[in-house]
Structures are given as C-alpha cells and as structure tokens.
Amino acid sequence: MSQVKHFLSLSDIAASELRAILSEAHRIKKARGSLPKGQIDMDAPFSGQTLALIFEKSSTRTRFSFDMAMRQLGGTSITATSNDMQLGRGETIEDTAKVLSRFVDGIMLRANSHDTLTALAQNAQVPVINGLTDYNHPCQIMADLQTLEERGGQLSDMTLTWVGDGNNVAVSFAHASAKFGFKLRISCPYGYTMDGAIIEAARAQGANIETITDPLSACKDTDVVIADTFVSMGDTDADKRLSDLMSHQVNDALMEAAAKDAIFLHCLPAHRGEEVTASVIDGPQSAVFDEAENRLHAQKAVIRWSLEA
Ligand code: CP
Numbered sequence: 153m154s155q156v157k158h159f160l161s162l163s164d165i166a167a168s169e170l171r172a173i174l175s176e177a178h179r180i181k182k183a184r185g186s187l188p189k190g191q192i193d194m195d196a197p198f199s200g201q202t203l204a205l206i207f208e209k210s211s212t213r214t215r216f217s218f219d220m221a222m223r224q225l226g227g228t229s230i231t232a233t234s235n236d237m238q239l240g241r242g243e244t245i246e247d248t249a250k251v252l253s254r255f256v257d258g259i260m261l262r263a264n265s266h267d268t269l270t271a272l273a274q275n276a277q278v279p280v281i282n283g284l285t286d287y288n289h290p291c292q293i294m295a296d297l298q299t300l301e302e303r304g305g306q307l308s309d310m311t312l313t314w315v316g317d318g319n320n321v322a323v324s325f326a327h328a329s330a331k332f333g334f335k336l337r338i339s340c341p342y343g344y345t346m347d348g349a350i351i352e353a354a355r356a357q358g359a360n361i362e363t364i365t366d367p368l369s370a371c372k373d374t375d376v377v378i379a380d381t382f383v384s385m386g387d388t389d390a391d392k393r394l395s396d397l398m399s400h401q402v403n404d405a406l407m408e409a410a411a412k413d414a415i416f417l418h419c420l421p422a423h424r425g426e427e428v429t430a431s432v433i434d435g436p437q438s439a440v441f442d443e444a445e446n447r448l449h450a451q452k453a454v455i456r457w458s459l460e461a
C-alpha cells in the first residue's frame with residue numbers, strides 16, 4: 153500500500169516532486185503541439201487504464217480537463233456525481249473506496265468536506281487525486297504556476313498577491329509558497345482571513361507569507377494579482393459575503409498599484425462586478441484562459457505522477 157501516491161495537498165508532497173510534476177506539465181504541453189484535442193498522445197502511457205471522476209459539487213473545468221486528460225493519455229474515465237452513486241444515499245466513503253479500487257486505476261474526487269477525501273484515500277488501494285475540497289485545490293495551483301512560468305516568470309523571484317476571501321484556493325497557494333519559493337501576500341477583510349494555523353504550518357514548511365489587510369498596499373509592485381469568487385460552493389451567506397468582501401474587489405486601481413506587467417489570475421468561474429471588474433479579467437494583463445487550459449496539461453502530469461507509481 154505504501155507505494156500508492158495520492159495527490160491530496162501540496163503540503164504533503166516534497167518540493168522536488170512538485171517541481172518535477174510542473175516541469176513534466178510544460179513538457180507534455182509542448183510535446184502535443186497542435187495535435188487535435190481528441191487525439192491520443194504518441195506514447196499513450198495510460199492505455200488500458202481508467203480514472204473515476206466523482207463530484208459532490210458542480211464543475212466545468214475540473215470535469216472536462218480530467219476527462220480529456222485521460223483520453224489524451226490513452227486511457228478512459230468514468231464520471232459520476234455522488235447523487236448518481238449510492239454515496240448520495242448514504243453508502244460510506246470507506247466502502248466506496250474499497251469497491252472502486254476493484255474497478256478503476258485511480259479516483260479523482262471533488263468533495264464537500266476534505267475529511268471525505270482523506271477517508272477515501274485511507275481506504276483506497278489506488279491513487280486518489282483531489283479535485284477541490286472545502287480546504288484546498290492543489291490541481292488548480294499547479295496549473296496556475298505553469299501559467300506563470302510559461303510567461304517567463306521565475307517563481308522563486310516572484311511576489312504573488314491573493315485578494316479577497318482566504319478560501320480553499322488561497323490555502324493551496326500558501327502551501328505552494330513553501331514548495332516553490334515565491335513570496336505570497338494575502339489580503340482579506342476582517343472575518344475572511346485564512347486560518348492562522350494554516351499560515352503557520354505553511355511557514356513552518358518554508359513559506360514566505362505576509363498578511364496585509366489593505367488590498368492596495370498588498371498589491372503594490374506585486375508580480376501577480378489573484379482573485380476568486382466571494383461565494384464558494386457550500387457557502388450559505390451569499391448576501392453578507394458580497395457586501396463584506398466588496399472592499400477587496402480586484403479593479404484597475406489595484407492593477408495599477410501592481411508591477412507594470414503584473415499578471416491577473418482567477419481559477420474561474422468568475423463573477424464580473426463582484427470579486428473582479430470586467431476591465432481586469434477581460435483586460436490585457438489577464439491570463440485566466442491560459443490558466444484554465446493549463447488545468448489539462450498540469451493534471452496530465454499529476455495523473456502520471458500518481459498512476460505511474
Ligand atoms: N477552477 C475550477 O476548479 O473550475 P470548476 O469548478 O469549473 O471545475
């Protein structure tokens with residue numbers, strides 16, 4: 153069992169391994185060149201293998217990018233929402249893990265609770281990949297870092313600024329700061345800051361994290377400005393969040409405070425006029441659609457790392 157390589161959190165995986173996955177993502181993207189999207193990679197490394205894609209919450213990018221990733225790798229995938237499965241009628245995640253391990257070669261799960269993901273991994277005999285939980289979103293950040301590097305960035309020289317809710321995506325950036333050596337500024341209004349214990353744990357792994365409440369100060373001369381929705385899946389206080397978080401909308405003033413060629417990132421889906429203005433997300437500094445595309449390439453590298461073990 154010890155050789156099963158789960159991809160649950162960037163904080164669990166050695167910096168050298170994450171570096172190798174990111175380098176592989178660049179190689180995989182270049183190697184495909186302009187092959188038609190549905191064409192299998194020349195080496196078809198996962199011929200005969202199947203990845204289960206299970207969703208407790210909605211998804212566009214994660215669903216399609218993992219499915220296309222397995223097709224391009226020469227394998228197949230089976231997608232189900234938890235409500236399509238007995239999981240939605242109360243079958244335990246432990247039993248689900250044991251049963252699916254008899255059928256498929258790996259499992260990607262998007263879960264409401266991170267505990268569900270860890271219980272799946274503890275009981276699965278095949279690799280488990282995190283497709284987002286309430287705690288973190290590691291695959292997203294691998295794609296984000298690929299996007300920054302392909303635009304010429306040297307991560308260890310960069311300052312990234314997170315503006316808004318200190319949510320699941322922000323947590324994976326905190327973990328990534330420790331592994332890739334970039335400086336991370338986190339700017340959240342009162343009541344929406346990242347759990348201090350998460351920041352301290354990331355710092356203990358080597359993360360360089362600064363918390364700056366004022367978003368304009370946080371964006372000053374930064375290389376990358378990052379926004380995400382003010383209302384994540386599972387949040388039930390949408391009106392209050394929209395009102396409380398508007399002080400941290402990414403707008404032209406914040407982008408002007410940032411470095412001249414600063415890049416704007418957003419994992420999507422976006423809500424123009426809420427966490428970001430249309431002028432920023434649809435403007436020349438936005439890299440959001442390369443970022444979305446890189447979910448495919450980065451996840452092919454993650455799948456290779458997990459399933460090739
Ligand atoms: N960024 C992201 O994970 O998008 P989806 O929710 O569409 O999968």
Ligand code: NVA
Nearest residue numbers: 319380384385419420
């Ligand atoms: N923070 C968002 C990310 C969506 C990809 C959410 O959890 O809904």
